[in-house]
Amino acid sequence: xxxxDASKTSYILNSLANVLKQHSITFDVHYWGINPHHLxxxxxxxxxxxxxxxxxxxxxxxxDGTQFVLETGTLFCSRPEIWHxxxxxxEMYLVYVAFDVDPIxxxxxxxxxxxxxxxxxxxxxxxxxxxxxxxxxxALLKHFESPExxxxxxxxxxxxxxxxxxxxxxxxxxxxxxxxxKDKASLYLLNQAKAFIRDNLEQPLHLDDLANxxxxxxxxxxxxxxxxxxxxxxxxxxxxxxxxxxxxxxYTNEPIKNISEKVGFxxxxxxxxxxxxxxxxxxxxxxxxxTTESTPT
Numbered sequence: 001x002x003x004x005d006a007s008k009t010s011y012i013l014n015s016l017a018n019v020l021k022q023h024s025i026t027f028d029v030h031y032w033g034i035n036p037h038h039l040x041x042x043x044x045x046x047x048x049x050x051x052x053x054x055x056x057x058x059x060x061x062x063x064d065g066t067q068f069v070l071e072t073g074t075l076f077c078s079r080p081e082i083w084h085x086x087x088x089x090x091e092m093y094l095v096y097v098a099f100d101v102d103p104i105x106x107x108x109x110x111x112x113x114x115x116x117x118x119x120x121x122x123x124x125x126x127x128x129x130x131x132x133x134x135x136x137x138x139a140l141l142k143h144f145e146s147p148e149x150x151x152x153x154x155x156x157x158x159x160x161x162x163x164x165x166x167x168x169x170x171x172x173x174x175x176x177x178x179x180x181x182k183d184k185a186s187l188y189l190l191n192q193a194k195a196f197i198r199d200n201l202e203q204p205l206h207l208d209d210l211a212n213x214x215x216x217x218x219x220x221x222x223x224x225x226x227x228x229x230x231x232x233x234x235x236x237x238x239x240x241x242x243x244x245x246x247x248x249x250x251y252t253n254e255p256i257k258n259i260s261e262k263v264g265f266x267x268x269x270x271x272x273x274x275x276x277x278x279x280x281x282x283x284x285x286x287x288x289x290x291t292t293e294s295t296p297t
Contacts, residue, residue, distance in 0.1 A: 001056065001093070004144040006034040012144070016152050017159040026105035027163050030098040034141075038094045040087040049117065050078040051166055052086070052096040053128075053137060059088030061124065068124050075128040077170050079118055095137060099163060113167045120170050133169045136162040189214060190224050194236075201241055201263045207233050241265065242278045249287040256283050 013032035020027040030048055036055075043062070052075070059070040062085040063078075070076070070092065078084045086094075101114045128134050140158040144150065192214055197205060211218040225233045241263040248259045260271035260283075275283045 002138075002141045002145065004034075004141060005147075006036055008147075009141065009144045010034050012150065013140075013155070013159070016155050020156065020160045020163060021105065022160060022164075024107040025110040025164070026102040027160070028100045028102050029159075029163075030100070033094070033096045033098075035095075036093045037091045038086065038088065039091060041085060043083055043085045045081055045083045046078060046098065047080055048098055048100045049080060049114075049166070050096060050098040051133075052076055052078070052094055053134060055093035055095060057088060057090060057092030057094075059086060059092050061086055063123065069126075071126060073127050073129045073134075074124065075131065075134060075169060076124040077117070077120070077166065079120070079123060095141065097163070113171075116171050117167050122170050125169060128169070131169055133162060133165040136165055186224055186228060189216065189221075190228050193221060193224070194240075197237055197240055198244075201244055202261065203264065205237050205264065238274060239278060242275055245271070245275060245283065246279060246286060249283055250290045256287075259283070 010032055014029075017032065018029045020029060038057075038059075040059075054070050054072055054074040056072050057070075058072070061068045061070050061074075061076055062083075064082050064084070068076075070086070070088070086092075101111060103111060125131065136158055140155065140162060143154055143158070193210060196210060196213065207221060208218040211221040214221065222233050225231055225236055229236065231239070245259050245263045248254060248262065249256070252259075254262075256271075257268050260268050263271075265271035265274070272282055275286070279286055281289070
């Protein structure tokens with residue numbers, strides 16, 4: 001059940017979400033409906049898709065002469081030009097939406113996808129409470145439980161995602177699952193690792209600890225750094241500590257001891273030695289260089 005005013009919610013949806021445009025597809029929505037007391041309707045057909053969800057109750061769905069049981073959690077699709085009917089002895093709580101795909105303002109790939117939906121034999125799905133379509137529908141309706149916070153952009157975004165999800169819900173896919181190219185996957189992991197290092201320089205940053213955070217092996221993480229940036233993990237972390245320290249020396253007046261601790265060095269002596277080996281001058285000289293440059297002559 002949803003703690004909403006069904007009539008008002010339907011009115012707002014039909015006012016705000018009647019044309020849903022994305023870069024590759026445009027939906028023309030004929031109507032949104034919410035009926036907590038649905039009993040039956042006459043045998044009829046549409047020239048468009050009508051998707052229904054049984055929020056609560058039981059009944060019968062007649063599709064092209066064949067009867068199917070409707071129960072709480074059933075998601076079903078009335079396809080264009082198919083004779084159908086909904087019947088129940090007791091009231092059912094139904095939510096539904098009727099729509100077409102605009103052929104002029106939609107890409108060929110999306111048109112073909114929804115043409116597959118037109119031909120699908122999987123038009124009734126029981127126990128669909130946890131499907132992406134029903135979860136999106138639930139999110140859309142729950143947005144109306146706080147009428148003082150209703151947001152048009154949120155309504156339109158969820159409504160678009162909901163209609164797009166119906167293709168996935170009612171068709172058996174022949175397309176290959178989207179696979180991220182290996183080089184892109186490696187880049188993503190490496191960027192995650194670099195961001196973690198940058199934001200946690202005061203920590204020890206042991207290789208295995210970061211690898212566990214990324215859910216990969218330490219060996220894999222070590223190979224990523226060597227293969228992608230040409231540095232060992234230890235060398236990269238050390239260089240990031242020094243890079244951060246150099247910026248702090250340049251732009252702040254913090255004591256060198258504090259800076260060394262901020263970037264993960266427990267010893268000022270070791271920090272000075274590491275800084276000098278990478279930057280070519282000690283930390284104090286590095287700071288003085290910028291202080292001298294900024295002093296007016």
